[in-house]
Amino acid sequence: MNLRKYLKVYKKFLHTSLASELEYKTNILVDLITAILSLVGSIFLLSIFFQNNGYIGGWKFEQALIIQAIYTILNGITNTWFNPNLTEIVKHIREGTLDFVLLKPIDSQFFISLKKINPSGFLEIMLGFLLLLFCIRINQINLNLSFLTLSSITISCSICILYSLWFFISTTTIWFVKTWNAIEVLRSFLYIGRFPLNSFSFSLRIFFSVFIPIAFITTIPSEVFLGLSVIWKILLEVIVATVFVITSRRFWLFALKFYSSASS
Amino acid sequence: MVKNIIDVRNLSKSFDISSKEPGLKGTIKHFFRRQTKSLKVIKDISFKIKEGEIVGFLGANGAGKTTILKMLCGLIYPSEGSILVSGYLPFRRKDNFLKNITLIMGQKQQLIWDLPPIESFYLNASIYDLDKFEAKKRIKKLSEMLEIDEELFIPVRKLSLGQRMKSELLAALIHEPNILFLDEPTLGLDINAQRNLRKFLQRYNKETNATICLTSHYMKDITSLCKRVICVHEGSISYDGKLDLLLKKLSPVKEILIVCRSEEDANKLENSGFTVKNKIKNEITIKIENNSITSSLKTILNNFDIEDLFINEPPIDEVIGKVLIKKNYDI
Numbered sequence: 077m078n079l080r081k082y083l084k085v086y087k088k089f090l091h092t093s094l095a096s097e098l099e100y101k102t103n104i105l106v107d108l109i110t111a112i113l114s115l116v117g118s119i120f121l122l123s124i125f126f127q128n129n130g131y132i133g134g135w136k137f138e139q140a141l142i143i144q145a146i147y148t149i150l151n152g153i154t155n156t157w158f159n160p161n162l163t164e165i166v167k168h169i170r171e172g173t174l175d176f177v178l179l180k181p182i183d184s185q186f187f188i189s190l191k192k193i194n195p196s197g198f199l200e201i202m203l204g205f206l207l208l209l210f211c212i213r214i215n216q217i218n219l220n221l222s223f224l225t226l227s228s229i230t231i232s233c234s235i236c237i238l239y240s241l242w243f244f245i246s247t248t249t250i251w252f253v254k255t256w257n258a259i260e261v262l263r264s265f266l267y268i269g270r271f272p273l274n275s276f277s278f279s280l281r282i283f284f285s286v287f288i289p290i291a292f293i294t295t296i297p298s299e300v301f302l303g304l305s306v307i308w309k310i311l312l313e314v315i316v317a318t319v320f321v322i323t324s325r326r327f328w329l330f331a332l333k334f335y336s337s338a339s340s
Numbered sequence: 341m342v343k344n345i346i347d348v349r350n351l352s353k354s355f356d357i358s359s360k361e362p363g364l365k366g367t368i369k370h371f372f373r374r375q376t377k378s379l380k381v382i383k384d385i386s387f388k389i390k391e392g393e394i395v396g397f398l399g400a401n402g403a404g405k406t407t408i409l410k411m412l413c414g415l416i417y418p419s420e421g422s423i424l425v426s427g428y429l430p431f432r433r434k435d436n437f438l439k440n441i442t443l444i445m446g447q448k449q450q451l452i453w454d455l456p457p458i459e460s461f462y463l464n465a466s467i468y469d470l471d472k473f474e475a476k477k478r479i480k481k482l483s484e485m486l487e488i489d490e491e492l493f494i495p496v497r498k499l500s501l502g503q504r505m506k507s508e509l510l511a512a513l514i515h516e517p518n519i520l521f522l523d524e525p526t527l528g529l530d531i532n533a534q535r536n537l538r539k540f541l542q543r544y545n546k547e548t549n550a551t552i553c554l555t556s557h558y559m560k561d562i563t564s565l566c567k568r569v570i571c572v573h574e575g576s577i578s579y580d581g582k583l584d585l586l587l588k589k590l591s592p593v594k595e596i597l598i599v600c601r602s603e604e605d606a607n608k609l610e611n612s613g614f615t616v617k618n619k620i621k622n623e624i625t626i627k628i629e630n631n632s633i634t635s636s637l638k639t640i641l642n643n644f645d646i647e648d649l650f651i652n653e654p655p656i657d658e659v660i661g662k663v664l665i666k667k668n669y670d671i
Contacts, residue, residue, distance in 0.1 A: 081469050088463045096454040176450040177414050179443055181435035182467050188366070336355060337415050 085182060093193040105338060107196030111155075115203050116149055133276070141210045145296045146231065148204030150293065151266070153235055156197030161189050165246040172337050177248075185328050189243065193274035208301075208321060217301060231316035237292055238266070240320035243328065250331040266290065286288050292316050344553050345519060346389035346412060351421035353382040353407055353616075366475070383575040384421070392549040394541075396583070398568035398660060402574040405555040409521045413443050413551065414647050426519060439468060442517040446527030449508055451496045452502065457507035458492045461514055468515035475514065482510045486540055502533030520544075522554045526561055538564050561656050572661045578662060590659045593627045594654040596637070600624065601645040609644050622647075 126137040196223040397405040412415045413536040414430030428437035439489040451460045465475030486506045526534040600606040617625040
């Protein structure tokens, strides 16, 4: 893979999608306001849950805020990259415009995963990081090298798992054509990621760890922040993320063999 | 000797198609138990195309023309048979193969809707690894050939269909491919835009010796661009050869409208042994075989008092229409 070429193309992707989005100023403004209100609403909802009892699943409100911060960052990444690109796969396949992607001398997964960008998602990412910094302060977390390394690894793994899950579902469009519902179900499950995994029953914990790995997406990185995570959990998250990335990649290449393009 | 750039042997393609009975009952049945059947849309076809050739694929809707083009450019895996395009197996979609080809579809677009076409051109240039200087040079050259200038800087959504198609062509040709697959490129364009597009394709073919495979329902596209046509009927090739031979075979006679000086002359002409189609006062329409046009006209002009005459070609759409419904043409 020619890295220089891919960087050059990504620079163009950034430029064209920012220019496209900036054509509609009001839309960006509405998105920005929505991002702020959504975060305020989520924190308010979380505070209500903690009002009666100071703890949920062994977590204090200040600790649960870390999960909210990580969720906000991931949601920001989802809205910046995954949502505008991966939902477009369905459109590409339904309308047959995937033809243009497949006939370009560039990796098709790279193209369809990164072509677009939604700048309003950046604000959500920034708000998430601000909240995270606030949580670091109120939870008196010691910022040292091992903490930064482990938190970066676990957040990166979370992004990979989330991307792979979404990409996997979008890929099934090649056979099922419409998969909007499945993506909506995935997004609904992600909302659950705002709460500590321990706050759910045993069977739900198993479900959210094995079938829909929400636990790996928000809870494990949050545990790293609080110094609660054990090394085997982090290793497991790295393994799960690697398996997800490889599987979704192979699944995409396999699915393309069944792509029949839309009729003209 | 000109080499074959496309070599197709015993190519077949089947698709699984689901069918549904009408009505609510049919819909519910279709939802729970979908009935699919394998449909062979391309049946054992073989052909070769030489470098620099412009070949038109003719066929009714659903005959399989687009499926053939999509297999040639590597979008669809063939079920049986082999395809070699420029020495590559298309469905492997190797970078060097993709740099050699392009696909233009009249009904689909790749330009970024909200931005001026120039942005899409530079994006494509970066995908094909062209530096800025080279990209600029190619955009300038192609925009001159396509006669577009200011349109390059107007958002695509504000361009007319004709301007958009020209921009689509530029975006698809920026990497200077030597094989062009065009699927109904003039669809929906007005007469002038169609003519300009044809003029451009002729010039591009002449200047670059690019091979062009074209499907179109506008016969003018086929007659003005293609010397050779491949007629596809229900997934099989019904004719593969020169277009003029096919036209001669299918329309062996021409109609000639003769305006005589008097009705008397017209009556004389009517009884002189020519095949008369109709006669209204001093105007008479006769049918003459293509190979005896010159001698017959000479006889008419020498023996009758003629005021005017018109030679009418049979409408090409009508002639080609005959091909599209017939299974086989041996010429």
